[in-house]
Amino acid sequence: MNVHSLLVGTMDKRITILIAAETLLSERGFYGLSMKLLAQRADIAAGTIYCYFKNKDALLSELLIHINMQVANKLFENWTDTQSLQQKYEILWKNTFNSVLRNPQRLNVVDMLLFRPGHDRKEIKNILRSNVFSPLFDFYQQGIDNNTFHAWPIEALLSLSFDSAINLAKHILRQRLEKNEELVAQVRKASWLIIQKQNNQF
Amino acid sequence: MNVHSLLVGTMDKRITILIAAETLLSERGFYGLSMKLLAQRADIAAGTIYCYFKNKDALLSELLIHINMQVANKLFENWTDTQSLQQKYEILWKNTFNSVLRNPQRLNVVDMLLFRPGHDRKEIKNILRSNVFSPLFDFYQQGIDNNTFHAWPIEALLSLSFDSAINLAKHILRQRLEKNEELVAQVRKASWLIIQKQNNQF
Amino acid sequence: MNVHSLLVGTMDKRITILIAAETLLSERGFYGLSMKLLAQRADIAAGTIYCYFKNKDALLSELLIHINMQVANKLFENWTDTQSLQQKYEILWKNTFNSVLRNPQRLNVVDMLLFRPGHDRKEIKNILRSNVFSPLFDFYQQGIDNNTFHAWPIEALLSLSFDSAINLAKHILRQRLEKNEELVAQVRKASWLIIQKQNNQF
Amino acid sequence: MNVHSLLVGTMDKRITILIAAETLLSERGFYGLSMKLLAQRADIAAGTIYCYFKNKDALLSELLIHINMQVANKLFENWTDTQSLQQKYEILWKNTFNSVLRNPQRLNVVDMLLFRPGHDRKEIKNILRSNVFSPLFDFYQQGIDNNTFHAWPIEALLSLSFDSAINLAKHILRQRLEKNEELVAQVRKASWLIIQKQNNQF
DNA sequence: CATGAATGAGTTTTCATTCAT
DNA sequence: GATGAATGAAAACTCATTCAT
Incomplete structure (x- = not known):
């Protein structure tokens, strides 16, 4: 794995998370967006989100x-x-x-x-x-x-x-x-x- | 105290709560409106809100x-x-x-x-x-x-x-x-x- | 009103409360027996119960x-x-x-x-x-x-x-x-x- | 740590909670079993109970x-x-x-x-x-x-x-x-x- | 990087009890 | 005696976040 594929992979996961977040927001409203549920939808562990976003608020800003x-x-x-x-x-x-x-x-x-x-x-x-x-x-x-x-x-x-x-x-x-x-x-x-x-x- | 003043008093507290709720919503956003904080702002006990509104959602609808x-x-x-x-x-x-x-x-x-x-x-x-x-x-x-x-x-x-x-x-x-x-x-x-x-x- | 009728009236209300309490316990279980609901069933104000029973526990003991x-x-x-x-x-x-x-x-x-x-x-x-x-x-x-x-x-x-x-x-x-x-x-x-x-x- | 010890550890905490629950029930009766107190007795955080049991009722059924x-x-x-x-x-x-x-x-x-x-x-x-x-x-x-x-x-x-x-x-x-x-x-x-x-x- | 068990502060809501009327 | 508005402590439960692995 080289740096490029790593970056691409990284970017993909960021986007995956953001897309899952938008889906959840539209499906379940603001309350429906729990980090645990978001992780499930993005098919990753809850902690992993914090590898890509500082916290929930940063994630929402980026979204x-x-x-x-x-x-x-x-x-x-x-x-x-x-x-x-x-x-x-x-x-x-x-x-x-x-x-x-x-x-x-x-x-x-x-x-x-x-x-x-x-x-x-x-x-x-x-x-x-x-x-x-x-x-x-x-x-x-x-x-x-x-x-x-x-x-x-x-x-x-x-x-x-x-x-x-x-x-x-x-x-x-x-x-x-x-x-x-x-x-x-x-x-x-x-x-x-x-x-x-x-x-x-x- | 007659019936009228009683009704007015009762109405006043309802309105007081609604006003405090609007203030908190504009100051702190949707999350910022906790029932405990609302009670503090309205200068009543937390439980008192529930004498006037069935629950938080009913309060917000009335607001x-x-x-x-x-x-x-x-x-x-x-x-x-x-x-x-x-x-x-x-x-x-x-x-x-x-x-x-x-x-x-x-x-x-x-x-x-x-x-x-x-x-x-x-x-x-x-x-x-x-x-x-x-x-x-x-x-x-x-x-x-x-x-x-x-x-x-x-x-x-x-x-x-x-x-x-x-x-x-x-x-x-x-x-x-x-x-x-x-x-x-x-x-x-x-x-x-x-x-x-x-x-x-x- | 003489003392006797007062006692009889008093006794009646005690019994009324106790009967309402048993009804609520059997209908709604232990959690279902709130003092407010009990008062409603007994057709009195919540505070009135405390004229006849020291507190909820005393009421239950008497029941x-x-x-x-x-x-x-x-x-x-x-x-x-x-x-x-x-x-x-x-x-x-x-x-x-x-x-x-x-x-x-x-x-x-x-x-x-x-x-x-x-x-x-x-x-x-x-x-x-x-x-x-x-x-x-x-x-x-x-x-x-x-x-x-x-x-x-x-x-x-x-x-x-x-x-x-x-x-x-x-x-x-x-x-x-x-x-x-x-x-x-x-x-x-x-x-x-x-x-x-x-x-x-x- | 292998899978087996992990399972055992998990099981142990479930059992620890159940035992603490039984102790509290016998010591303090049905009301005495608050989730906060249970957590204290089991020496875990209140939220941890909900990692093992869906809610209080499920816990009691399992007990x-x-x-x-x-x-x-x-x-x-x-x-x-x-x-x-x-x-x-x-x-x-x-x-x-x-x-x-x-x-x-x-x-x-x-x-x-x-x-x-x-x-x-x-x-x-x-x-x-x-x-x-x-x-x-x-x-x-x-x-x-x-x-x-x-x-x-x-x-x-x-x-x-x-x-x-x-x-x-x-x-x-x-x-x-x-x-x-x-x-x-x-x-x-x-x-x-x-x-x-x-x-x-x- | 990735995990997910654990945390504990925070939420809404209930309710026995009090007290001024 | 009777009232019922008001209280506020306590309940069950949630969830963003951390950290040892």
């Missing part, structure tokens, strides 16, 4: 990052440089909307992780923003810079446009609305129009 | 309802029948936005209560919707009925309009943006325009 | 005595002075046997009371023996004195004769044997014969 | 079985195949009588375990009867089959014969009678004679 990185990957799927801003926006919005709808548990899991005791939500949010989600901010900045979007702080734009994808998906999940493709397209289109500079003067 | 009723009261503050739809919307949006900004922890607490293990979120959501938040839905239905708003499901309208108040407030809290009154007004106005039927055809 | 007095009454039912020893024995044995069979819970209740923590079984046993059960000992002494029974210590005679009624009833209860009248009569007769001096020489 | 197996072993001590029925009976009776006398608390402990709330006595009784105590039933069946004993249900025979050993021992314990060897022998002999078919016709 949050791990999930966010996966989410970010989904978000920018199918983006290419030749697309227009609007094309990119539609893809971004659809990816987001569909991610929430297709894996609603994951939204819960992220919430559990964000609301867990002793966790400073701002800290990790900032870490993520400046890394995995930076293309999202770059996208909006570009729209601002070329006079397409209102010259507002990006968060203001997000609250009217990007966030609507998550909002609508949540409403659908809660309300058991039928997923009406036409309606979804209308909301998406509206959320695009509302941040256009030329269409709306306030 | 959720208690908070939602307070929130709903805030939401419709300053509404009068003579106001136009737009006036009502502005009040509603401002109330919501300010509620989140002024008591950001409360949003977290509600999430903790909704995400707590073994809790069926839909059940309570429906209870609340059909009661304390029904004016919100009535408001949107009215706008739809008189051809002011798009004839979409109310949730679709919410995701573009009302939700933006919460979204923006959250972004401000997370980002520590200065609360720029003009920007806030712009976002609010945009969120109003986007659901108008006459202004936008999709 | 044990109360039950034993009732049991003793059953035991000697239908005894008359004109009956022969053997007639008396048959009545005694039948009464005992039937008491156990008809109210098996009562046997359990007595056991619960005897095995309760901190209870010195010998103490109460002796109190009872020298009082409510003294006719039983008198009966055996009479048989010894007139040369009918073996001149053994009464306990030795009991272990072969009277005890068989309880033993058999217990076996029937545990085993769900059919209550075969003929068999019961045979056992009873055998238990009578075995203590006769003239029939058995050892 | 009942454990004790009954030990009791059964004592019961049939010194039996050999060449002995006559009467020889076997005398040994059986003496073993039983002495077991009760030598470890009177054990009788109480067994009763506590049988009478403990939520415990179905019949279930375990049947398990034991069909296993550890089956030689006892075989013994009586043999006596019935070869026309030595009355052809009654075994329980009827037990109530007159075997049970007398326990009855007498209990009476001696309660009464603090001197253990009179001659008297004991007489009772034992009487209990043997009473179940003989040839000696007694009813």
